[in-house]
Amino acid sequence: MSGASRDSIQLVIPSEPGRIADADEFLETTLRSHGVPEAVVSDMAIAATELVNNAIVHGNKRDATKTVSLTLQFTEKDVVIRVVDQGDGFDPDKVPDPLAQENLLREVGRGIFIARSLMDDVRYERDPGGGMAVIVRKSLNPT
Amino acid sequence: MKLSFHEKNGVVVLEPRGKIMGGPDATVLHDKLHDLIAEKKLKVVVNLSDVDWMNSTGLGILISGLTTLRNNQGDLKLASVTDKIQSLLTITKLVTVFEAYDSVDEAITSFGTAARA
Numbered sequence: 001m002s003g004a005s006r007d008s009i010q011l012v013i014p015s016e017p018g019r020i021a022d023a024d025e026f027l028e029t030t031l032r033s034h035g036v037p038e039a040v041v042s043d044m045a046i047a048a049t050e051l052v053n054n055a056i057v058h059g060n061k062r063d064a065t066k067t068v069s070l071t072l073q074f075t076e077k078d079v080v081i082r083v084v085d086q087g088d089g090f091d092p093d094k095v096p097d098p099l100a101q102e103n104l105l106r107e108v109g110r111g112i113f114i115a116r117s118l119m120d121d122v123r124y125e126r127d128p129g130g131g132m133a134v135i136v137r138k139s140l141n142p143t
Numbered sequence: 144m145k146l147s148f149h150e151k152n153g154v155v156v157l158e159p160r161g162k163i164m165g166g167p168d169a170t171v172l173h174d175k176l177h178d179l180i181a182e183k184k185l186k187v188v189v190n191l192s193d194v195d196w197m198n199s200t201g202l203g204i205l206i207s208g209l210t211t212l213r214n215n216q217g218d219l220k221l222a223s224v225t226d227k228i229q230s231l232l233t234i235t236k237l238v239t240v241f242e243a244y245d246s247v248d249e250a251i252t253s254f255g256t257a258a259r260a
Contacts, residue, residue, distance in 0.1 A: 020166040042227060046198045049164045053200065099236050105210055107203035110235055114199055117234045 007034070010071040013052075015060035015085075023052045023070050027081075030072055036079060036140060043118040044079060044138055050111035051083040051134050059085030059132055078120070080137045089132040092124055144168045144194075146175060154186040154251045155179055156222075160193040163201030172201075176208035176219070185217025188250040192223035202237060209241065218242070222250040 011026040013019040027048050031041045052068055060066040066086040073080040096103050098110045116122045119136040127133040144161040157176070163169050179187060189205065209219040221243040224232065232238045244250040 017166045018168075020164055021168060024162065024164055042196050045162075046164075046196055046231075049198050049200075053165045053198070104236060104240055105206055107207050108199070110199035110202060114231065114235065 007074045008071060010069055012067050012069045014064045015056040015062055015066045015068055016064050017053070017056055017062070020049055020052055020056070023068075024049050026070065027072065031079065034074055034079075040079070040138055040140060044081065044136075047115040047118045047136055047138075048081050048083065050115045051081070051136070054111050055083050055085035055087070055132075055134075058090065059087030061087065077141070078137050078139045080135060082133055082135045084127045084129070084131050084133045086131040089126060144171065146171050148175065150184075152251055152255075154188055154254050155184050156188045156190055156247055156251070158190045158193065162195050163197035163204065165198065165200035169200050169204060173204045173207060176204070177211065180208075180211050180215055180217070183215075185212055185215055186254045187212060187217065187219045188222050188247055189219060190222045190247050191225060191228055194225065194228060196225075196227045197231065202231065202235065205241070206237070218254070220244060220250045220253060222247045 009030055011023060013022055024045050028041055028045050031044060048070065052070060055068040056062060060068065069084045071082040092112060095112055096109055098106070098113045103109060115136060119138050121137040123135050125133050144159050144163050146157065146159050148155060148157045159172055163172065176187065187208065205219065212219050221241050223246060224243050232241065242253065244253060
């Protein structure tokens with residue numbers, strides 16, 4: 001992450017697939033209120049909904065008693081999104097390659113790949129509070 | 144996401160609007176595609192002109208419809224794909240899977256000559 005931290009805003013939702021739209025609305029509203037360019041807003045919305053969906057479905061196994069947090073942090077140069085679930089974690093390197101010919105017609109399995117493609121940086125870590133954290137970063141001035 | 148549809152020359156045109164991002168909203172499109180297959184309406188065009196963006200859930204729904212239709216000797220074709228969605232189709236190599244046309248009319252006409260239809 002580059003530049004000094006300016007602002008940090010968080011949304012916490014229960015692990016219900018119907019709440020993905022809430023996460024998207026929160027994200028897009030917050031990004032626009034900070035003057036983020038539309039091209040960046042849509043890329044971040046796509047990536048964030050992938051991560052929130054994964055957190056709900058794979059991380060928390062749709063257990064509505066578990067939560068997913070979505071934190072946006074703004075710096076001078078970029079936006080960072082941190083999505084944290086309360087699950088047991090996963091190995092991102094073990095996700096099948098969605099571009100492999102045998103996987104092209106699979107209905108699932110592209111979320112992380114798309115997030116990696118749209119964001120400038122994607123990393124994973126165990127959250128200090130337990131659960132898996134996925135952190136993505138996008139420059140506010142894409143080249 | 145909101146969904147409307149109409150039929151022209153024996154081809155069903157589905158017109159989703161908004162974002163296709165998962166959750167109960169997106170099941171409307173999935174369910175409609177599979178209802179059409181149950182009704183033996185096997186020529187389908189999805190007009191994407193009013194879809195702001197979609198994520199992998201939306202792509203998965205389109206793939207599900209495509210494969211099920213083709214398995215039933217039908218097909219699903221895309222029309223008026225926006226730049227944002229075209230970019231997703233390109234990076235996921237799904238451009239090699241879907242037939243896409245600049246307009247709904249072109250997509251409908253293509254069923255008249257395509258062997259699969």
